[in-house]
Amino acid sequence: MSSTASGKNGTWRNWGGNVCARPARQVAPASVEELAAAVRRAAEDGLKVKAVGTGHSFTSIAATDGVLIRPQLLTGIRTIDRSSMTVTVEAGTPLKRLNAALAREGLSLANMGDIMEQTVSGATSTGTHGTGRESGSISAQIKGLELVTADGSVLTCSEKENPEVFAAARTGLGALGIITAITFAVEPLFLLTAREEPMPFDRVLAEFDQLWAENEHFEFYWFPHTDNTNTKRNNRSAGPEQPVGQLAGWFEDEFLSNGVFQVAQWVGRAAPATVPAIAQISSKALSARTYTDIPYKVFTSPRRVRFVEMEYAVPRAALVETLRELKAMVERSGLRVSFPVEVRTAPADDITLSTASGRDSAYVAVHMFRGTPYQAYFTAAERIFTAHEGRPHWGKVHTRDAEYFARVYPRFGEFTALRDRLDPERLFQNDYLRRVLGS
Ligand SMILES: Cc1cc2nc3c(=O)[nH]c(=O)nc-3n(C[C@H](O)[C@H](O)[C@H](O)COP(=O)(O)OP(=O)(O)OC[C@H]3O[C@@H](n4cnc5c(N)ncnc54)[C@H](O)[C@@H]3O)c2cc1C
Structure with missing residues (x-):
C-alpha cells in the first residue's frame, strides 16, 4: 500500500x-x-x-x-518537546513512521484512523479520523502548523499565533498553502484493550448510545444483506500487554481479513448473485477476541483489498435512523454490496471545515470493491446522508458543491474569506476545490 x-x-x-x-x-x-x-x-x-x-x-x-x-524528501521528526508534550514533524512524514518514532520515545498520539500509510499533511488536510468518544480526528490533535503560502513566504500558526489560520488550516483541503511541518500533541505511551465481538444489527442500534457512552472508542461494521455486525471497543488499560499472537494475528488480520476477503470480493464481482451468501459467511468468519497493545497497533490494521469509498458525518443523534434507512435501501434496491459498512464517531471540534466542526458526529462509510460499479449504491446512500445534513469526508467520493457546503458548515464563509486573503490568485486551485469551495 x-x-x-x-x-x-x-x-x-x-x-x-x-x-x-x-x-x-x-x-x-x-x-x-x-x-x-x-x-x-x-x-x-x-x-x-x-x-x-x-x-x-x-x-x-x-x-x-x-x-x-511530492512528499518523500520532506520527512522525519524535527523536535520532541517534553515540557509542552508536542512533536513537530516534516509534512511528508508517513503516519507509520511518526507512530513508530513516538513509541520508541515512549510517546503516542491519542487517536488514529484505520491505517497509517498516509502522510501527516495529507491525512490532516482531509480531516482523517478514527473513532472516539472524547478524542477527535488527527487534525484535532494539531497544536501548530507551518505552511508556505501563495507568495512563497512561510507562515506559522497556532492557537495564539495567527489563530484564524490555525482554525482553518488544520483541515485545509490543500487550499490555503503547502504545509511544511506539523506540531501534534502527544502523551505518554499507553495501552489499549480491544474487544472485538460479533453482535446483531438490531442490538447494536438499540444499544448504540450505551455502547458509545461506555467506551472510549467504539466502532462497528455492518455486513449488507445480513443482520450481522462486528463491533470493536478500545479502552485504556493498566495492562499487562497482551498482543494478538503472531499466528492468530496472521490468520485473522492477513489470511481472513485480506486474503480470503480478497477472494470473496473477486467471486462477488464475477457473480453478483452470490454476494448475499458470501456476506453471510464473511460476517461470521471473525470470532470474538480481546487483546491489549500500544495504541497504533490497536487502532490500525493492514488494508490490502482495494476499494472505493464514500463516507459522511451525520449528527450523532441521527445515526440510528440513518443506518435503518441505509439497510432498508439496500434490501429493497436489488443492489449487491460485498463490502461492510463502517460506523465510527467523533466529538465536536473547533476546526472550520472539519466534518465534526461544532457538532457531535457519527460517520457512516460505504465501500465497493475496486472494479465493481459503485455509482448506484453511492447515489442512493448519499441521498440518505444528505437528508440528515451529512458532511462528506473531503477525501472520499461525494457529489456535493459549494452551495451545499455553505448550508451544512456554519463557518464556511470564514474559510473562503481566509482563502481569498491567502491565495487571491488561486495558485492552489484545482477542479475539486473549484467545485467544493467555489471559484
Ligand atoms: C485504505 C484506506 C484507508 C483509509 N482509512 C481512513 C480512516 O480510517 N479514516 C479517515 O478519515 N480516512 C481514511 N482514509 C482516507 C485518507 O486518510 C485520506 O484521504 C487522506 O487525506 C489521505 O492522505 P494522503 O497522505 O494519501 O494524502 P493525499 O490523498 O495524497 O492528499 C490529500 C490532500 O492533502 C493535500 N496535501 C498533501 N500534502 C500536503 C501538504 N504538504 N500541504 C498541503 N496540502 C497537502 C493534497 O493536496 C490533498 O488535498 C483511508 C483511505 C484509504 C485508501
Missing part, C-alpha cells in the same frame, strides 16, 4: 485507482526553502500547485495539471 504514483508517462494515480492526473511537472523538495522556491517558480510559469501525500484520497482533491509537489 505504498505511494500509488505511476512513473509511466508522468501520470499520477490514486490508491483507489479512480483518479488519475498528468501534472506539467513533479518536484520533490528537500527543504522548506526548496519548496518555497518551487511555489514561486510555478507562479512565475503560470502553473497551479498541489502537494500530494500517498494518494489515499478517493476524490480528485490532490489532482493537478500544474506542479505536483
Whole structure:
C-alpha cells in the first residue's frame, strides 16, 4: 500500500485507482526553502500547485495539471518537546513512521484512523479520523502548523499565533498553502484493550448510545444483506500487554481479513448473485477476541483489498435512523454490496471545515470493491446522508458543491474569506476545490 504514483508517462494515480492526473511537472523538495522556491517558480510559469501525500484520497482533491509537489524528501521528526508534550514533524512524514518514532520515545498520539500509510499533511488536510468518544480526528490533535503560502513566504500558526489560520488550516483541503511541518500533541505511551465481538444489527442500534457512552472508542461494521455486525471497543488499560499472537494475528488480520476477503470480493464481482451468501459467511468468519497493545497497533490494521469509498458525518443523534434507512435501501434496491459498512464517531471540534466542526458526529462509510460499479449504491446512500445534513469526508467520493457546503458548515464563509486573503490568485486551485469551495 505504498505511494500509488505511476512513473509511466508522468501520470499520477490514486490508491483507489479512480483518479488519475498528468501534472506539467513533479518536484520533490528537500527543504522548506526548496519548496518555497518551487511555489514561486510555478507562479512565475503560470502553473497551479498541489502537494500530494500517498494518494489515499478517493476524490480528485490532490489532482493537478500544474506542479505536483511530492512528499518523500520532506520527512522525519524535527523536535520532541517534553515540557509542552508536542512533536513537530516534516509534512511528508508517513503516519507509520511518526507512530513508530513516538513509541520508541515512549510517546503516542491519542487517536488514529484505520491505517497509517498516509502522510501527516495529507491525512490532516482531509480531516482523517478514527473513532472516539472524547478524542477527535488527527487534525484535532494539531497544536501548530507551518505552511508556505501563495507568495512563497512561510507562515506559522497556532492557537495564539495567527489563530484564524490555525482554525482553518488544520483541515485545509490543500487550499490555503503547502504545509511544511506539523506540531501534534502527544502523551505518554499507553495501552489499549480491544474487544472485538460479533453482535446483531438490531442490538447494536438499540444499544448504540450505551455502547458509545461506555467506551472510549467504539466502532462497528455492518455486513449488507445480513443482520450481522462486528463491533470493536478500545479502552485504556493498566495492562499487562497482551498482543494478538503472531499466528492468530496472521490468520485473522492477513489470511481472513485480506486474503480470503480478497477472494470473496473477486467471486462477488464475477457473480453478483452470490454476494448475499458470501456476506453471510464473511460476517461470521471473525470470532470474538480481546487483546491489549500500544495504541497504533490497536487502532490500525493492514488494508490490502482495494476499494472505493464514500463516507459522511451525520449528527450523532441521527445515526440510528440513518443506518435503518441505509439497510432498508439496500434490501429493497436489488443492489449487491460485498463490502461492510463502517460506523465510527467523533466529538465536536473547533476546526472550520472539519466534518465534526461544532457538532457531535457519527460517520457512516460505504465501500465497493475496486472494479465493481459503485455509482448506484453511492447515489442512493448519499441521498440518505444528505437528508440528515451529512458532511462528506473531503477525501472520499461525494457529489456535493459549494452551495451545499455553505448550508451544512456554519463557518464556511470564514474559510473562503481566509482563502481569498491567502491565495487571491488561486495558485492552489484545482477542479475539486473549484467545485467544493467555489471559484
Ligand atoms: C485504505 C484506506 C484507508 C483509509 N482509512 C481512513 C480512516 O480510517 N479514516 C479517515 O478519515 N480516512 C481514511 N482514509 C482516507 C485518507 O486518510 C485520506 O484521504 C487522506 O487525506 C489521505 O492522505 P494522503 O497522505 O494519501 O494524502 P493525499 O490523498 O495524497 O492528499 C490529500 C490532500 O492533502 C493535500 N496535501 C498533501 N500534502 C500536503 C501538504 N504538504 N500541504 C498541503 N496540502 C497537502 C493534497 O493536496 C490533498 O488535498 C483511508 C483511505 C484509504 C485508501
